Amino acid sequence: MLRALDIRDMLIIDRLELTFQPGLNALTGETGAGKSILLDSLGFVLGWRGRAELVRQGAAQGEVVAEFELHENHPAHPILAEAGLPGGEELILRRVNTAEGRKTAWVNDRRCSGEVLRALSETLVELHGQHDDRGLLNPRGHRAMLDDFAGAGGQLATVRSAWSEMSRARKLLSEVESALAAMRAEEEFLRHAVTELDKLDPQPGEDAELDARRRMMQGAERIRDDVARAYDLLGSDGAEGAMSDALRWLEGVSDNAGGQLEEPVVALGRALVELGEAQDGVNASLQALDFNPVELEAVEERLFAIRALARKHDVAPDDLGGFADTLRERLNRLDAGDADLADRRVAVETAQAAYNKAAKALSTLRQRAASKLDTAVMAELAPLKMERAVFQTEITPSDPGPEGADAVAFTVATNPGAPSGPLNKIASGGELSRFLLALKVCLTGDDSARTMIFDEIDRGVGGATADAVGRRLAALAQGGQVLVVTHSPQVAARAAYHWRVQKHVTDGQTLSTVVPLAQADRVDEIARMVAGDTITDEARAAARALLDA
Incomplete structure (x- = not known):
């Protein structure tokens, strides 16, 4: 208030x-x-x-x-x-x-x-x-007014819930259809890519490993000859033979040298041991540098294949395996898509049926309420001196929505047999006022x-x-x-x-x-409304009669 x-x-x-x-x-x-x-x-x-x-x-x-x-x-x-x-x-x-x-x-x-x-x-x-375009004269609000009159809150909630469920089911169906359409458009690509990736079967870290092996084998071609020549110079025909001969000669004369050759002989022995270790290391290196040129080709071929596939799909070489899993999952969804699509269509049909049932029940409730409202308004029009007028609540089909599938409009005909139409189009000023008042009394x-x-x-x-x-x-x-x-x-x-x-x-x-x-002032004001600017005793008497009625 x-x-x-x-x-x-x-x-x-x-x-x-x-x-x-x-x-x-x-x-x-x-x-x-x-x-x-x-x-x-x-x-x-x-x-x-x-x-x-x-x-x-x-x-x-x-x-x-x-x-x-x-x-x-x-x-x-x-x-x-x-x-x-x-x-x-x-x-x-x-x-x-x-x-x-x-x-x-x-x-x-x-x-x-x-x-x-x-x-x-x-x-x-x-x-x-x-000129009330916010209230009773606004046809956009007539349906809500009728629903309030009908006490349709519970039925409206059911319709809104059914509409939401149907909308959700339709959205999911649309998403599945769009996803399947997109996957079908690239199905050939997916199957070819998965086959290609499965055939190559790249492993995480393999790119770095292959690159290291390739670099090692490429370097081996350049240094192996020098290492082999060095190994030959260290062997029996080279340093080892010369040092062995020198040691043998010195040992043979050491006894006659008065001890002067003992330390050189010992040092030369140690040198021969170190030389042997050097020979073993160089030999191991030669073994490591010894490779089959076919193996280099195989390594390079696989390395280039992995990198080419990574560039093709715009992913890192180490991510090719995970990318293959992603494509495989998309293929699996595509293969299972028809069954999923069928399930979604059934869900839409079920939700549509539930909505139709709820909307029909709401329409029935509105029809019954419209009849009661028409009767009530007509009863109110009689005291307002409009007993020959006709008020009717028209319910027509409309596009389905969360409020049901009905359009509601309050129409009037000022005389029996006259065409009916919207309140603000058919009724004159005075008639319109009385229609609005009668309708408001019934709706309140x-x-x-x-x-x-x-x-x-x-x-x-x-x-x-x-x-x-x-x-x-x-x-x-x-x-x-x-x-x-x-x-x-x-x-x-x-x-x-x-x-x-x-x-x-x-x-x-x-x-x-x-x-x-105050009461006395009201008499004069109502008298003014009766008689105009000049208030007479007769006007005051009429005002008192109105106040006492």
Whole structure:
């Protein structure tokens, strides 16, 4: 419920503080007094799109504060929680608009976005009028209204779940089909590549090993001849033979040399031992350098084959084995793809059948609810002097979606036998107002969470019809809150609380204000609405009669 509205420096309002009450609240006043400004200001603090220029001329900024009372299960609480905003029984919205056009909003003293503000407003206020494209006149919302009337929340949840499951199954099928199509397009490549890789069977580290062997064998060709010549010079025909002869000659004369040759003989023996070790090392080297040229060709052939395959597939030589496993897995998926595809198609068919069943059940529920709604609206039209009009909820097939496969539109025919059509296309201003009121009475039920605002919904009607409109508004306000901007004395007389919007000129500036009316003031205001600017005793008597009715 809207408890208070504080407006500062907005359009022709300098400062205005209003305190609203539960039940039916009426705002009256002469045309141009500023009643629409109140709605513009309320729409501004709720984040609705409206006038571009709102700040009062000469003011640095305009500000609107709206205070709402929330019951424990009010639908605004989850929105506040999701946005990380403080909740409670009191909700205070504050929004500022600078003269330069910058807008800033707060919810319970926390900064918030316009998106959050608009989400909250959907749970706080409903605005209805002849130009209400947000509510009953908007066909895009008719299906949701019918579902609320039908109590279709559980069935809707089933349809949405079935739609999600069907969408997921279709997505998986599409992914499998795309993957298989891509793999089939490269099937020949995959099979050839796997065969080629399996045949070569490259091993991790083999590239480095082959390269080292190749370099060793290539180097051996260049140095083996020199090593062989050196080995020959160290042998019996070379250094070994010469040193052995020298040692034998020295040993033969050592006894006659008086000990002078003992040390040279010993040293020469040691040299022969070292020479033998050198011969063994050189010989081992010769053995290692001894290779078959065919082996070099084989090593080079395999090394080049591995590197060529690595370049072909743009992978490192050591990664060829893992790459082969990847290709092999893709081939396995391709071979198993037909079975997987069949399973996916069965899953889609099953999900489609479940969705169709749920959507059909929802359609049946909507058809039954539409019949009940039509009957209820027709019953409401009679007191509003439209007993010859026809209201019908049309349900037609639409593209399937998460909300089912129905399109819903509220249509009217102003007279029996006349063609029916959309509310805002067929009905005149006064008829439209009464249709909207009758429909709202039927759709509201026990929902008192939102404040309902009717902007001159009584336009174009008078007399007994206006009185019927006022009584329906009063009935609609029971247990909730309704604000009505009206020019009808019959409607204003049915209000529990009454405010008059009026203009005055101060220091050359035109300003608008709102005055709460006591009972005596209400008599004069309703008399003015009956008689015009000149209030007569007869007009006051008529006003009293309306208030006492």
